[in-house]
Amino acid sequence: MLDLFYAPLTETYFQKALIGGSIIAMVAGVVGCLVVLRRMAFLGDALSHAMIAGVAGGYLVMKLAFGLEAHAPGMLLGSLIAAVTTVALISFVSRISRVKEDTAIGIMYTGIFALGVVAVSIFRHYIHIDLMHFIMGDILGVADIDLWVSAFVGAGVLTVLILFFRHFQLSTFDPVMAASIGLPVVLLDYLLTTCVSLVVVSAVSMVGVILVVGLLITPAATAYLLCDRLDKMMALSALFGVTSVVGGLYLCVWLDSAGGGAIMLFCTLQFLVVLVLAPKYGLLFRWMRLRNLVPQQEVEDVLTTVLRNKKPAPVDIIRKYAGQGKNLDKVLKRMIQDGLLTQQNQEYALTDKGNKEAHTVLRAHRLWESYLESIGTPKKEVHSIAHRLEHLDQAQTSAYLDKKLGSPKTGPHGKEIPAKTS
């Protein structure tokens, strides 16, 4: 059993994949938080696609000018240039034409991706880029040079983000205030875009063009469900990035599947688990909170029932008048917790607070009855309609009805309308 975990660790390719993948996933997780909060996810996708043109260009230039085959730094630089060009074109098009930004992103990145694909196929005798490798990534074939590149990129991007954490936080949260205190907001935007490009470019060789945006946003979104502070979100997101790589790589070895796919699959499953189980923003918790919610209407029905009974009421009386709902026991328990009722020998009595609220509801009920009678509602229906309307926000409705009816002292059946309690 233990061997299942230990055996892959002895393989060099696995070690390299683990180290390289973890570095990139960690940095992508941290940058991804800002990408998610700024709603830039689509731009991340665009950058990854655009870089194929840059890779081809970098390869071609280095080969023709210096005779170097597959020169990694040259291709990295080319990708960066392609990414920056894409961003510049996107903002240019969306600024000068009526085409909106998301459409501009879609146009530009597919265009530049297409340019890259065409270039790779035309120059196939000079440049040897495997398009499949580019699209799917090859984390199990990570070369030493890739490791070094990702280590440098990771260290650089992390340094920038930690150093300018406050600046990125403020310009993401409130760009207007950031500008008003003199922060270079536009420059910060470019800096962040550069960081995202760097991360995307170094992640593509591992998980491929299609999956890289997932590595960027999924761990960040997972952390988003668990945190109320940006620094914690970044730390947690980095952790989720690393666990995705570790979990995904084991998955890939055990199932003998594609590396990038396994990593993203694990990452997504991780997100779904957190989505369900997260303590504050998770589905399970929300469902439980809704279930524990006691309808105000039932509470008010119990209050008036006990009040009308004039003495502590046993359960069966309450059930008769207010207990149509199945969860009467829960309602009663909650009301005792909230200090509205007390229980003695199977009978329920109102506390002072409960008494006051009961009177408020009763007052609303009688006022509605008076009002309904005054507008000519058939006698038979007056009570039942008033019974429904008494649950509307009493502070507002009672004050209005009271004024409109000229502050009556008694209702239509001659019953007293309780005075306003404050």
Next chain:
Amino acid sequence: MIKETSFAIEVAHLTVSYNAKPALLDVNVKIEADQLVGVIGPNGAGKSTFIKAILGFVKPDLGTVKIQGTHVKNAKGRVAYVPQRGAVDWDFPITVREVALMGRFQKIPWYASPRKKDRDAAMEALEMVRMADFAHRQIGELSGGQQQRVFMARALAQGSDILLLDEPFAGVDAATERAILEVLERAKKSGKTLVVVHHDLSTAAEYFDKLLLIKQRLYAYGEPYMVLQEDLLSQVYEGKLKIFKDVVKKEGN
């Protein structure tokens, strides 16, 4: 500190345009210090352009804006801005305390982290708006009025003498409106100048010391009874005057 001028904000000949359409046309106004000033005018009257000009965000075609005697370009951070509630992402992972701390960022050098003195100042500002008990809450968990107060605290923590508020009373109930107004009055008492964009003419006279009526041009600036004149309002609000008849009458008394 000796001030060269007693005016908090001086706007001279301010003209701003977007695509040949004037958003502001020859606006001249001097706003005295220690005032609670309401900026009123219909939608599209250039209120937000006016605010952007005071923050130094727009490049005017003509004219100057001076903050406490200094050209607005060199006065970054002297005006604290409180955004409209709709302009804030309330799901952002940030706590009340961190928002208040943001008010201190301009005083912290770029390479340093916030120190205890900054954190204390942020807490002090939260005390002032009575939000210290909520320091560790995420901002989305607060009520509308509480959210508004947190951003007031951030502006106070900035230590600026001039506060700019964009529709702080939009979408809050009457009781909350009172609570926010109380914070504004207290800020005024501590020597701040507050410029508030406001949309409700019926409360404008009651809330503010001075009103500024704007629609591209500056129509009036002064005490509420001077600004809330029927002829002025009818020029600015055109057909919608009927609604404001009451306002004018009330002020006439």
